Amino acid sequence: MFLDLQVGDLIEPLTGRRWDRASILRRFCARTAYLQKQGMSDSDIVFMHYGNTLEFFVDLLAIWSLGGCAVPIDSRLTTFEIATLARAAKPRFSLWLGTPEEGTARALSNMGIKVLDTSEVADGGLAAPSVSFSGHSLVLDHPALILFTSGTTGDPKGVVHTHRSLRARWVTLRQALGLRKFRRTLCLLPTHFGHGLICNCLFPWLSGQDLFILPPFKTEVILQLGALLDKHEITFMSSVPTVWRLALKTAKPPRSRTLQRVFCGSAPLSAFLWREIQEWTGTGEIFNSYGITETGSWVAGTTIPDFTPEDGLIGEAWGAVIKILNKSDTDTPPCLTPECSRGEAGHVWINTPALMKGYLGRDDLTRNVVSQGWFFTGDIGILDDRGWFYLKGREREEINKGGMKVHPGDIDAVAERFRQSPDVCTFGFEDPLFGENVGIAVVLKEPRMDNLRDLIQWLRQHLGTHQMPQRWYLLDEIPRTSRGKVNRSHVAQKCALLEPVDTRKLSR
Amino acid sequence: MSGDMSIRDRLVRLLEEGTKDSVVELGDDTSLIRSGLLDSLGLFRLALWIEKETGSRLDLESLDPAKEWDSIEGILTFVAKHLEG
Numbered sequence: 131m132f133l134d135l136q137v138g139d140l141i142e143p144l145t146g147r148r149w150d151r152a153s154i155l156r157r158f159c160a161r162t163a164y165l166q167k168q169g170m171s172d173s174d175i176v177f178m179h180y181g182n183t184l185e186f187f188v189d190l191l192a193i194w195s196l197g198g199c200a201v202p203i204d205s206r207l208t209t210f211e212i213a214t215l216a217r218a219a220k221p222r223f224s225l226w227l228g229t230p231e232e233g234t235a236r237a238l239s240n241m242g243i244k245v246l247d248t249s250e251v252a253d254g255g256l257a258a259p260s261v262s263f264s265g266h267s268l269v270l271d272h273p274a275l276i277l278f279t280s281g282t283t284g285d286p287k288g289v290v291h292t293h294r295s296l297r298a299r300w301v302t303l304r305q306a307l308g309l310r311k312f313r314r315t316l317c318l319l320p321t322h323f324g325h326g327l328i329c330n331c332l333f334p335w336l337s338g339q340d341l342f343i344l345p346p347f348k349t350e351v352i353l354q355l356g357a358l359l360d361k362h363e364i365t366f367m368s369s370v371p372t373v374w375r376l377a378l379k380t381a382k383p384p385r386s387r388t389l390q391r392v393f394c395g396s397a398p399l400s401a402f403l404w405r406e407i408q409e410w411t412g413t414g415e416i417f418n419s420y421g422i423t424e425t426g427s428w429v430a431g432t433t434i435p436d437f438t439p440e441d442g443l444i445g446e447a448w449g450a451v452i453k454i455l456n457k458s459d460t461d462t463p464p465c466l467t468p469e470c471s472r473g474e475a476g477h478v479w480i481n482t483p484a485l486m487k488g489y490l491g492r493d494d495l496t497r498n499v500v501s502q503g504w505f506f507t508g509d510i511g512i513l514d515d516r517g518w519f520y521l522k523g524r525e526r527e528e529i530n531k532g533g534m535k536v537h538p539g540d541i542d543a544v545a546e547r548f549r550q551s552p553d554v555c556t557f558g559f560e561d562p563l564f565g566e567n568v569g570i571a572v573v574l575k576e577p578r579m580d581n582l583r584d585l586i587q588w589l590r591q592h593l594g595t596h597q598m599p600q601r602w603y604l605l606d607e608i609p610r611t612s613r614g615k616v617n618r619s620h621v622a623q624k625c626a627l628l629e630p631v632d633t634r635k636l637s638r
Numbered sequence: 639m640s641g642d643m644s645i646r647d648r649l650v651r652l653l654e655e656g657t658k659d660s661v662v663e664l665g666d667d668t669s670l671i672r673s674g675l676l677d678s679l680g681l682f683r684l685a686l687w688i689e690k691e692t693g694s695r696l697d698l699e700s701l702d703p704a705k706e707w708d709s710i711e712g713i714l715t716f717v718a719k720h721l722e723g
Contacts (some may be wrong), residue, residue: 210671347678349677349681350672352678353681354702354704372678378687379685380681382701383699562682562683567679635657
């Protein structure tokens with residue numbers, strides 16, 4: 131599990147809790163014993179519903195030491211979505227810190243899943259532990275982590291990483307980036323997605339660096355970001371452009387300038403914002419980082435000499451080979467496909483030892499993106515004359531809401547199950563803070579406002595808050611191509627000319 | 639027409655848009671930030687709105703949004719103070 135045979139300290143700046151190595155080891159022993167007593171064993175799949183807490187990280191180690199596979203779950207998901215993921219992953223355990231909502235616990239129990247409140251576990255007392263962190267049954271090619279990236283409402287896509295792929299990511303990052311600047315790492319990203327968990331948290335922490343954990347995307351946290359950086363002498367943090375847009379408008383900059391390096395990723399970073407972050411943080415080492423959950427997140431960034439912020443500039447690969455090809459399918463092996471010439475835009479393919487094992491139970495989806503070890507990212511990019519990598523766009527359909535990916539098909543699927551099966555089309559629209567946000571066009575068979583209100587309520591019951599459409603448009607019909615297909619960008623363009631429904635009036 | 643609206647009306651309209659999922663009636667002293675009523679997008683829009691109303695960039699060194707912008711009354715006072723300055 132570890133790159134240096136030890137972990138760093140875990141700290142929650144908002145609560146003041148701090149667990150040093152001895153304390154972590156003690157709790158690890160107590161929690162491992164508890165999980166073992168509950169029947170957890172080799173190859174069990176385990177849902178974890180309490181990310182961004184000290185307990186989450188210790189329990190992750192405990193699950194791994196028992197040979198299990200952890201599935202961090204977004205705490206904002208509805209019961210319906212959690213049940214959908216459970217049907218796909220078939221976990222044996224569902225771990226909570228506190229009592230889960232009754233309906234959720236019942237739904238999981240009815241599926242034969244053991245629901246446990248881990249807040250009952252004692253902290254291990256003061257006695258020195260008699261065991262070490264070393265897992266007795268850790269097998270490198272066993273699944274270690276499943277991260278769901280889409281399909282929470284119907285057809286889940288779970289990225290499976292093994293201990294081997296995760297370790298490959300951490301070792302290659304260490305070679306490319308060193309550890310010195312990660313000495314005191316802050317995480318304010320959610321730990322249920324790759325950027326936050328694999329790279330921002332586990333890479334430094336499992337290498338013995340201290341990890342400061344904050345609740346994700348909390349407005350109150352961003353307002354005091356500068357003060358938090360000062361107080362805890364943070365040397366490294368990663369984030370997304372949305373956090374910076376808000377911090378740069380509302381938070382006092384740090385005074386002590388302890389930050390030595392900052393990553394920004396998961397969404398496009400403009401040159402303008404890039405320079406503003408440099409000024410606010412007081413460090414020139416603001417690196418635009420590029421990564422995908424399937425590749426263990428960070429695979430490239432701006433560790434290049436004397437760069438000037440530019441729109442789309444990423445930089446060089448970390449523990450990966452990046453190729454720009456003219457093809458976007460896996461039928462022909464990438465090695466038989468000519469590369470784009472320098473400066474020519476094409477499809478981004480990545481070769482890395484940190485590549486996922488595949489999508490959980492979906493070999494068909496895996497085959498669509500992996501060919502002879504090369505991963506098709508769905509992004510468009512270029513390599514310039516110096517070999518520097520630039521992102522130019524993407525072909526994927528997802529909506530990038532402040533770094534969190536929302537899949538329009540997931541929302542359509544829920545809306546279409548509403549009574550009378552409305553015709554709908556979910557799309558992204560430009561948003562000043564999040565970059566993109568979620569809009570939806572709806573055709574109701576009986577276009578009355580009370581029907582729309584009920585549809586909104588239906589979606590609220592079935593979707594996480596981050597997936598809820600923020601703009602609603604009532605249309606007579608959804609525009610389609612001559613072949614009957616919906617082009618989401620065309621629908622978005624049509625809706626942009628219309629006034630959205632004032633949903634606040636509907637809720638009164 | 640936004641030009642015909644008072645600054646208070648414009649502010650309330652902005653805040654209502656930022657809290658559209660809520661059924662809370664916004665009073666002059668309703669807590670906006672500390673209560674969590676105003677989310678990050680709402681706060682960002684508010685910051686842009688204040689910059690537009692005052693015609694100047696916010697001075698982050700002297701700013702304490704959680705305290706100064708936590709109510710309609712506080713925001714209006716903040717804007718008035720910066721218009722005078």
